[in-house]
Amino acid sequence: MYDTIIIGAGMSGLAAGIRLAYYDQRVCILERHTTIGGLNSFYRLRGRDYDVGLHALTNITPKGTKKGPLARLLRQLRISWDELQISPQLGSDIVFPGVRLRFDNDIELLRSEIAQEFPAESDNFDRLLAAIVEYDDLNESHQAISAREKVAEFIRDPLLVEMLFCPLMFYGSAREHDMDWGQFSIMFRSIFLEGLGRPQAGVRLILKQLVRKFRGLGGELKLRAGVKELMVENGQVCGVILENGERLEGRRVLSSAGWHETMRLCDDGQPVTARGSGRLTFCETIAALDVEPRDLGHVSTITFFNDSDTFHWTVPNEPCDVRSGVICSPNNFAYEETTADGHAVPGTMRITALANFDYWQGLDERSYRLEKLRWYDRITDSAVRFVPDYRSRVLDTDMFTPTTIVRFTGHDSGAIYGAPEKQLDGRTHLQNLFVCGTDQGFVGIVGSILSGISMANQHCLKD
Amino acid sequence: MTNAEIREEVLEILESIAPDEDLSQLDDAVNFRQQLELDSMDFLDIVMELRKRHRVQIPEDDYVNLASMDSTVTYLTPLMKDIERV
Numbered sequence: 001m002y003d004t005i006i007i008g009a010g011m012s013g014l015a016a017g018i019r020l021a022y023y024d025q026r027v028c029i030l031e032r033h034t035t036i037g038g039l040n041s042f043y044r045l046r047g048r049d050y051d052v053g054l055h056a057l058t059n060i061t062p063k064g065t066k067k068g069p070l071a072r073l074l075r076q077l078r079i080s081w082d083e084l085q086i087s088p089q090l091g092s093d094i095v096f097p098g099v100r101l102r103f104d105n106d107i108e109l110l111r112s113e114i115a116q117e118f119p120a121e122s123d124n125f126d127r128l129l130a131a132i133v134e135y136d137d138l139n140e141s142h143q144a145i146s147a148r149e150k151v152a153e154f155i156r157d158p159l160l161v162e163m164l165f166c167p168l169m170f171y172g173s174a175r176e177h178d179m180d181w182g183q184f185s186i187m188f189r190s191i192f193l194e195g196l197g198r199p200q201a202g203v204r205l206i207l208k209q210l211v212r213k214f215r216g217l218g219g220e221l222k223l224r225a226g227v228k229e230l231m232v233e234n235g236q237v238c239g240v241i242l243e244n245g246e247r248l249e250g251r252r253v254l255s256s257a258g259w260h261e262t263m264r265l266c267d268d269g270q271p272v273t274a275r276g277s278g279r280l281t282f283c284e285t286i287a288a289l290d291v292e293p294r295d296l297g298h299v300s301t302i303t304f305f306n307d308s309d310t311f312h313w314t315v316p317n318e319p320c321d322v323r324s325g326v327i328c329s330p331n332n333f334a335y336e337e338t339t340a341d342g343h344a345v346p347g348t349m350r351i352t353a354l355a356n357f358d359y360w361q362g363l364d365e366r367s368y369r370l371e372k373l374r375w376y377d378r379i380t381d382s383a384v385r386f387v388p389d390y391r392s393r394v395l396d397t398d399m400f401t402p403t404t405i406v407r408f409t410g411h412d413s414g415a416i417y418g419a420p421e422k423q424l425d426g427r428t429h430l431q432n433l434f435v436c437g438t439d440q441g442f443v444g445i446v447g448s449i450l451s452g453i454s455m456a457n458q459h460c461l462k463d
Numbered sequence: 464m465t466n467a468e469i470r471e472e473v474l475e476i477l478e479s480i481a482p483d484e485d486l487s488q489l490d491d492a493v494n495f496r497q498q499l500e501l502d503s504m505d506f507l508d509i510v511m512e513l514r515k516r517h518r519v520q521i522p523e524d525d526y527v528n529l530a531s532m533d534s535t536v537t538y539l540t541p542l543m544k545d546i547e548r549v
Binding site: 023064071072076453461 | 515
């Protein structure tokens with residue numbers, strides 16, 4: 001009999017597991033896939049290592065910082081800043097027609113760019129900053145104020161509004177068109193006020209640290225152990241049944257599989273709440289180059305682009321929306337020394353674009369393969385309007401679509417940021433079944449780790 | 464444990480929760496939150512560490528007693544006086 005059974009060995013599940021194992025619970029994490037990581041995983045293809053999901057970690061603050069989400073999660077997990085081996089970004093940019101705003105881990109750069117490109121908005125931007133800094137994310141009273149409306153109270157120039165929303169939506173908003181002011185403030189802080197960083201070894205380093213810690217504390221991790229059903233009796237979950245028929249008993253279950261995905265496991269006749277599903281999903285092209293992007297003149301860590309004055313954050317009518325995108329170059333971080341690892345990729349360019357799940361889902365196998373090729377080209381064509389054309393330097397490519405995400409993570413429609421309405425308290429209709437991860441609260445690596453920690457703290461520790 | 468020993472225990476717990484904090488200047492009469500960067504998650508850890516190390520159970524309604532070192536030691540004394548300090 002486990003004290004807690006955790007579904008999913010992604011960031012939130014592993015973080016929750018560490019908290020519970022540290023306080024001497026008997027914990028088992030069940031992962032359906034052959035490996036850990038979920039939406040932030042890693043793989044090896046034709047001799048090269050790649051990250052899934054990770055462009056950069058947000059919320060990066062320098063070592064010794066006591067406040068903020070990163071400091072909080074390091075304390076809660078009893079992990080040192082050094083263990084995550086994070087290097088800061090070199091600098092990123094937001095590019096719209098005729099305007100480019102650079103930003104890095106010091107807000108002063110963005111302020112000076114705005115003073116240059118939007119001089120009339122300089123003071124307005126400072127007022128916006130003050131309002132954002134004031135927002136208290138641990139004591140949040142759920143107000144559902146429109147971020148677009150709120151930001152428009154400060155910033156008059158609609159182009160600047162669009163440019164500020166673009167990176168925050170991509171990194172990320174589960175809701176189309178707008179976000180609530182609380183979410184906007186949190187994302188703004190994560191990306192512009194705190195910053196972006198990455199371990200040179202990628203997300204696998206973080207995941208391996210988390211697993212090592214979890215197991216070291218006595219936690220059990222079972223891979224290839226998908227949950228088929230939750231055993232429910234008298235309004236309580238008493239355990240799980242795995243796909244292979246094995247039964248595991250637990251006093252409570254914490255699921256990171258997603259809200260609807262978890263509800264389907266209950267099958268106890270309870271009608272599922274009419275909660276909207278997440279619909280925002282992506283395609284991503286990955287190109288391994290024979291040269292460092294900076295040697296082609298590309299030093300930007302992340303480039304967020306949009307080819308008109310209006311940014312569209314919605315499910316596209318086309319298979320992919322090439323009007324906008326995120327160009328990530330994982331080499332463009334301030335790494336301490338280059339790895340002398342024969343597996344290191346000299347240069348990688350990753351381009352992400354919004355995609356239409358239904359379209360990709362509806363293709364037969366042959367059409368799917370052809371469409372991947374076609375859209376690889378179209379996405380790359382779109383991106384090289386904003387970065388040096390790297391196409392002649394490509395050694396190998398890979399691409400994922402919304403169906404790839406579903407296949408490896410089980411998250412409905414490949415919605416990496418989950419449902420637009422989050423289940424903030426993590427509760428379900430069953431008194432000992434809880435949810436964590438993207439459908440509970442914050443997104444991204446730091447967000448989901450904190451989600452796992454806080455749901456474990458709130459629901460699984462206080463006996 | 465004596466009051467002094469309980470105080471030592473609480474200091475050790477605070478050190479494990481917030482290793483970057485300088486506890487040498489701690490004013491026992493002043494609230495922890497006014498002197499240290501501790502949030503509500505850290506406070507939960509004080510409770511959890513007491514449970515883990517000494518099997519002391521603190522109901523949620525009593526968390527308010529852990530505001531400062533003085534109030535914490537006062538609260539814990541009846542609960543921990545019979546425990547050996549290792």
